[in-house]
Amino acid sequence: MTVQAIPQNAAPNHELPDLIWPEKSGDIPDWIYTDPRVYELEQKRIFQGATWNYVGLEVEIPKRGDFIRSYVGSVPVIVVRDLREQVRVFENRCAHRGAEFCKSYRGNSRSFVCPYHHWTYDLTGKLAGVPFRNGVDGKGGYPEDFNLSDHNLRSLNVTVLGGAIFASFSQDMPSLEDYLGPELYGEFTTIFSGRKLKMLGIHRNVLQGNWKLYQENLKDPYHATLLHTYLTTFGLFVAGNKTGIVADKDGRHSALLNAKPEGRPDNDASKAEIRSFKAAMQLADPSILEFNKEFDSPWTSSAITIWPNLILIRQLNILSLRMIVPQGPNEFMLVWTAFGYEDDSPELEQHRLRQNNIFGPGGFLGIDDNEALRFVQDGIKRSLPRHGVASLGKDVEPMDTVITDRAIRSMYKHYREVMGL
Numbered sequence: 001m002t003v004q005a006i007p008q009n010a011a012p013n014h015e016l017p018d019l020i021w022p023e024k025s026g027d028i029p030d031w032i033y034t035d036p037r038v039y040e041l042e043q044k045r046i047f048q049g050a051t052w053n054y055v056g057l058e059v060e061i062p063k064r065g066d067f068i069r070s071y072v073g074s075v076p077v078i079v080v081r082d083l084r085e086q087v088r089v090f091e092n093r094c095a096h097r098g099a100e101f102c103k104s105y106r107g108n109s110r111s112f113v114c115p116y117h118h119w120t121y122d123l124t125g126k127l128a129g130v131p132f133r134n135g136v137d138g139k140g141g142y143p144e145d146f147n148l149s150d151h152n153l154r155s156l157n158v159t160v161l162g163g164a165i166f167a168s169f170s171q172d173m174p175s176l177e178d179y180l181g182p183e184l185y186g187e188f189t190t191i192f193s194g195r196k197l198k199m200l201g202i203h204r205n206v207l208q209g210n211w212k213l214y215q216e217n218l219k220d221p222y223h224a225t226l227l228h229t230y231l232t233t234f235g236l237f238v239a240g241n242k243t244g245i246v247a248d249k250d251g252r253h254s255a256l257l258n259a260k261p262e263g264r265p266d267n268d269a270s271k272a273e274i275r276s277f278k279a280a281m282q283l284a285d286p287s288i289l290e291f292n293k294e295f296d297s298p299w300t301s302s303a304i305t306i307w308p309n310l311i312l313i314r315q316l317n318i319l320s321l322r323m324i325v326p327q328g329p330n331e332f333m334l335v336w337t338a339f340g341y342e343d344d345s346p347e348l349e350q351h352r353l354r355q356n357n358i359f360g361p362g363g364f365l366g367i368d369d370n371e372a373l374r375f376v377q378d379g380i381k382r383s384l385p386r387h388g389v390a391s392l393g394k395d396v397e398p399m400d401t402v403i404t405d406r407a408i409r410s411m412y413k414h415y416r417e418v419m420g421l
């Protein structure tokens, strides 16, 4: 194949005039994954713009003074329960010289003290004191017009839904219900219904790819039916299952829904195109795939992608969150949080923990995506520029069409609007 020319007749973007999106529907230019200027603009317009970003669970900070470190885009933040039990989110950046002062992943504290010059903030992010404000023996110190209140931590807008905490740099945001839209709100509140949660564990891993590849990955049923031997062979997601894709009206969030049939999938003609389908493969312990129906939902799994930084997964009895933390154009961190409910039986909790081995950095199928995304980033980074193709299916099609890139295209339609590309 020849190298594709970038069309020159599309309207240029004001901030990045040399970057022109290809005209053909479904074409995705390489530079959105690699160009540092695009990455910077994403931080400004998406993560620091009018978006709700997942930052943690209320159950991680149950008591006054409990805090966790988290991120909004690349910006480090602290999520804390203040003395009046209100959840606060502020930048993890000292107002003095800019130090990322909190280095503990989680803890309990009455205040935050920057280690560099000991500026001290209370749990609402207010600057409570600075050492040597008036100098020593009348010499030195800050000028008379120095006000503590001019140097508070930068606070973010916060909202909580069913125990999940979201933050925004924008103070003018719709409710999370309106932000998600009715299609996704229903899926979200099936899991976050207000029932008390219980943390089962957290792990983090760094992936060598652009952060958007992970959003794409969970909006991409095509790969799920092909790449993942575990999903196809044991019927968790195989072409022919009852499936659906729903998206919000702006196309930025979506949910990939699937109903696993009883038992193993038939080894019929529909599996001939699936090289990852291994009819002879057996599980030594099939109990890992047991499903205790716990929600009033026709789906055994839903993969909900919430723009811009959250994946909410329900797969059999696995409940987990994946928070995307971009770390430059070519790298992002995933923070995986597995949870259940406080009133789960000990057996169900054990089952959830065991079942969680399916996902995660070393999981039975999570590892496939880690590799595939790295292959994509390597390919894009190291070869001559051309466009990727996401032209499967139609933009308007029945919800149960599964061999489609519809949700990827709708995400990029929204992305282009926000980015002015």
Ligand SMILES: [Fe+2]
Residues within 6 Å of the ligand: 217, 223, 224, 227, 228, 369
């Ligand atoms: Fe995957």
